[in-house]
Amino acid sequence: MSKQLSDQANKLWTLITEPSTAKTYREALEVSWKILRETGNFLWLVLCLALVGIDWFWENSIAAGRKTRAWVNDLTAEKPSPEQLLTPETGKKLLDSGKSTLDSVVAAARKQLGLSEKPPEPVAPPSPPVAESSGPSVVAPSPVVVSAESVASAESKPPAAIASTEE
Numbered sequence: 048m049s050k051q052l053s054d055q056a057n058k059l060w061t062l063i064t065e066p067s068t069a070k071t072y073r074e075a076l077e078v079s080w081k082i083l084r085e086t087g088n089f090l091w092l093v094l095c096l097a098l099v100g101i102d103w104f105w106e107n108s109i110a111a112g113r114k115t116r117a118w119v120n121d122l123t124a125e126k127p128s129p130e131q132l133l134t135p136e137t138g139k140k141l142l143d144s145g146k147s148t149l150d151s152v153v154a155a156a157r158k159q160l161g162l163s164e165k166p167p168e169p170v171a172p173p174s175p176p177v178a179e180s181s182g183p184s185v186v187a188p189s190p191v192v193v194s195a196e197s198v199a200s201a202e203s204k205p206p207a208a209i210a211s212t213e214e
Contacts, residue, residue, distance in 0.1 A: 062068060154164060 157164060
């Protein structure tokens with residue numbers, strides 16, 4: 048048995064020490080290293096793609112959530128009624144705007160026709176402010192003073208005569 052063992056060891060040693068074996072193993076290691084290096088680069092790019100995809104998804108999810116929240120808040124928010132939208136101040140502003148626009152259009156038309164400009168309408172001066180008083184503002188009529196003689200003479204005269212004497 049030792050002869051068989053030593054013969055097998057010699058065959059193995061000659062196979063390992065042959066120049067073609069060393070060359071084949073060197074080429075195999077070079078190819079294996081290239082495969083490992085390219086696999087590492089590929090995995091790095093896949094990781095980068097995953098990170099970019101996660102970031103894109105994160106940003107779009109947050110934006111979609113905010114838009115949805117704004118939409119829901121808009122649905123539940125009280126909307127002002129048309130009466131609340133058209134206050135007296137709004138109506139006055141609309142009328143003033145319309146009047147000034149109409150005035151400018153009419154002025155342009157008059158100018159186009161060669162007519163003189165319409166003189167501006169006089170603006171009424173504001174009325175003086177009314178002072179507020181703390182008490183009632185009722186004015187009593189002045190008292191009528193009648194003498195006793197005129198009352199006595201009026202009682203003795205007929206009503207037609209009284210009317211003629213007062214005038």
